[in-house]
Amino acid sequence: MGHLACAYLLSAGFIAAAAAQVPDGAIFVPLIRNEALTAYYAELAVGTPPQSAFLKIDTGSPTYSLQAKSNPACERADRPCDLFGSFDNTTSSTSSYRGTGFSDQLSTHGSGDYLEDTVTIGGVTTENLYFGYLLRYGFPERAPVPAATILGLSLPCNATTCGGDGPYMLQQLYDAGTIDHMAVSIYHGRDEVNATGSMVLGGYYDKAKVGGELFTVEMTNPFNSTLSNGQTNSANVTALEVNVDGNVTTRLFGEKDVGVPVLLDNGVANWYLPSSITDLIYPALGGIIGGFNPSHQAQPISCDNLDPNIAKGSVTVEFGTSGSIEVPLSALVTKFADDNCVTFVYTRGETEINIFGDPFLRSVYSIFDQQRLTVTMARVRYTDEVELVAIPEGGFRAQ
Structure with a gap:
């Protein structure tokens, strides 16, 4: 918990330093590391009133999801979802249901429903984005501790096109006009415990x-x-x-x-x-x-x-x-x-x-x-x- 809090203060400083020069059509997003130094995270604020969650950025996955507060894994005695945050759709006045059938396609076989809500990343808010809502793990024993969901930064492709209508953040931000180009630029920072990186969404x-x-x-x-x-x-x-x-x-x-x-x-x-x-x-x-x-x-x-x-x-x-x-x-x-x-x-x-x-x-x-x-x-x-x-x-x- 202490490492996350320290890194978050650094990330807030990055936002302040960059805010004056972030042009329209771009989003500057600070990144922090976990204590095990195995992953990088971006903060999202979701819903009304906003609920904070840190998602693991992943250029090897296309979808993104929020951890459901009701996921049984979150209610274990060791409280694995508390550090990076979870989402309770029942307390958001802007949340709406989009359907069932979400799968994060990871080794833990996370699955659940689709929701739509207001999402803020890097201080920029976009309404009516939809995402996976992780209600369960197919292999609960493999659930990461602490638990966090994925912010996918690739696109899935068929024989002719990539992306489309789906829980793909870059695609949705572009379609909404929040970013002007479907691209992500990434700086991971030094290989140090409290290092803070950043990414830029847009052109x-x-x-x-x-x-x-x-x-x-x-x-x-x-x-x-x-x-x-x-x-x-x-x-x-x-x-x-x-x-x-x-x-x-x-x-x-x-x-x-x-x-x-x-x-x-x-x-x-x-x-x-x-x-x-x-x-x-x-x-x-x-x-x-x-x-x-x-x-x-x-x-x-x-x-x-x-x-x-x-x-x-x-x-x-x-x-x-x-x-x-x-x-x-x-x-x-x-x-x-x-x-x-x-x-x-x-x-x-x-x-x-x-x-x-x-x-x-x-x-x-x-x-x-x-x-x-x-x-x-x-x-x-x-x-x-x-x-x-x-x-x-x-x-x-x-x-």
């Missing part, structure tokens, strides 16, 4: 957070369910290069200059990598204390590796000829409030390279354009400065 991005040259890639064909699971926010990776104290190893993926699809998913705390890559990274970080444990999300390592003079080197991700992102090895070390350190780099089989989560995305300033179906990236610049500028007319172009 603007935060130039102050851009620490290198922007480059743009086309999203992996979202209309092809085999390549992209029928949703946006995947991009093709062609190579990984590991530099350990000057010794460079490169692994190529897929066809030359084509690569393989990878979901850029900040709803995932891990960076999943093939064993041929992690076999180089783990020793460079001094080795996993006690050896790699596949049942653990985070692997314990020495905090000495926070020092780039000790963890010498980097992992570079190549996106064909368009550009690349270099991640320092020291940036793959996460320090908890109790001064213990882990890495969220997780080893997978040799052919498994399909999800890049937070350890990669923290080193990137990313712009997900859901209308142009492109991802624009640059090396991140960690700063509290804010400089919102418009996405170029016609969008960023893939090289």
